[in-house]
Amino acid sequence: MKTYVASKSPCPVGRASRLLGDRWIVLMLRELFLGVDRFDGFLERLPISRATLTARLEWLVAAGVVTRDPPEARRARYRLTEAGRALRPVLAAIRDWGEAWLPQGTTQEIEKAPGPSGPDAPRRLEKGATGAER
Template sequence: MKWDTLDEEPCSLSRTVAVVGDRWTLLILRECFLRVRRFEAFQSSLQITRHLLSERLKKLVRFGILRRVPYSESPKRYEYILTQKGLDLYPIIMAMVHWGDTHMGDERGRPLLHEHKSCGKLFDPVMVCSECGEVLHAKQVHVHAGPGRRGADAA
């Protein structure tokens, strides 16, 4: 497939996959949510090759998910900060973490626990319907073609 035009497909999942749908990008984003911001920090915590890290950061900046912000004038040094568009990826990351906790855990228990500052409790992320607030299950969802649909594609 021509992955470079995937972000123009009439399918929102394809468009998302085009941007964040590879292993390294997802791991980089995890680090971002853990407040990692600098090239060397990403590199040493992920053991990613410097070449790929450089490419992926550029791509995330290009798509407006990270901002490259100078933190030192001489020498010129930059750090990478999540934009609002990037912060909005949080549900994707949390959904993946939760699935891993549930289905890929081992006897030692969870690697990380999440505390919700607003209520002070350890929590799991739950996906609900924006209209009625009930927990969502795949089988209770029916899909309709929307205005942006064309041809035999899906979404």
């Protein structure tokens, strides 16, 4: 199980990305903002393994984003701290960006062509919903 190690980067974006760059952390924060506060609640709403969920909850607690109340109870509640609540506009911005730039149901097929990495190397992406080649 991976443990959270705080970044020593002099760059605040680098430090934040140590925690927020993890896919599960962002989805767990979404669920916390939607009112999920128990381990089983996360399991019901996310396709995450118990081990990964345990590790990521520990990361959030270690980073000071979430508290576990009571700390040693089996049926603890997870609550956002002031630092965690300060992430609300960040999650809202990610949601808005995803809605604007990654519309639901858009598929992009990869055309296969011979290339330097072999016959199955991706050559280009089909045009997306915007009509722009990606």
